[in-house]
Amino acid sequence: MTEGSSQRFERGTGRMRRLARVGSGRLRGVGVLVLAALAVGVLLALWLRPTVSPDQGRYVAVVFLVTLDAALGGLRAHLERTFSERFFVIAFSSNTLFAVGLVWIGDRIGVDLLIAVAVVLGLRIFRNLGSVQRTYARGRR
């Protein structure tokens, strides 16, 4: 799993070729869309250049992790055709609020709860990533 993912992130062109080889038009379209959306987001941020203080940077990182988790979870649900808009929005917003609140409380009481959030979300992210990979593998077959 990790070998495959690292290989995929090493060379973008290789990944594109591989995605093209998947065959299914739906899967290929999703991959291109995901990459395009990421690029748009990066360009948007570079264009807007929001100023973030180092203290706020911690919260941005938490939101980033929650968003990564939500995005992969959503992608997985989408590929498995179980995506629910309502559930996604509720889960995403509540996760964001909860994670940010946890880190905020951690900062107040002097415990770095960012680590705890990162560990839990990291596990979820890898699980979702694994599901997405499986779906791709199935589609390839």
Added chain:
Amino acid sequence: MTSGVVLVATFVLLGSLFTVAVDATTEARRSAEPRRAQLIELITERHGEIDRLEEDVALVRRQLRTAESQLSRHAHEAAADRRRVRLLSGLVPLEGPGVRVVLTDSDLATTDPARSRRFRILDIDLQLVTNALWASGAEAVAINGRRLVTLTSIRGAGRTITVNFRPIAPPYEVIAIGAEMEAFRDTGVAERLENWSHLFGFGFGVTEERGLHVPAYSGSTRLVAARTVVEVEE
């Protein structure tokens, strides 16, 4: 189709959040960098300051040592001066070879009060003897244990003689350390007294002795009218 839009929006958000987070971290690291450099600079600066101050301390220590040795030398000189002054002014007892002169009143009795003076040793005789002793090399003189100093007076008060304002009784023993017997005997005073001792019956003995002892002056050294020209201790 809306589910795709939501997902795409989520990925857009993910990309921008990633960029912002990276930005914030880079910014934090960059803002911490000058502080580090400043601290390093401050530490180096302070180290230099410490080195400089240590040099100052060493310099001041050297100066202090020099001043202390100077002070001790001065104190030493002052003490030597003091000793010399005390020695010269008769404030220390002395010992040494010299001349002992013993004078006694005449045994020849007289009933005439007007003529009795002739048969007694008078203050003037003691003054003459001591002056003659000084002249023959005396460094320290005492009469009946009373040290002669610059403030000394030898006076007659009725039938008694006072030295340093204290009465003394015959026989009068004048001790002069440093005086030479031959020189003293050659003085006119000694010759006259020798003659008078035969004529009037005075006791007049002159002996040369070693290991004579002269006590220290014990009276007051306070000056009433005189003032020192040069500054002297005490």
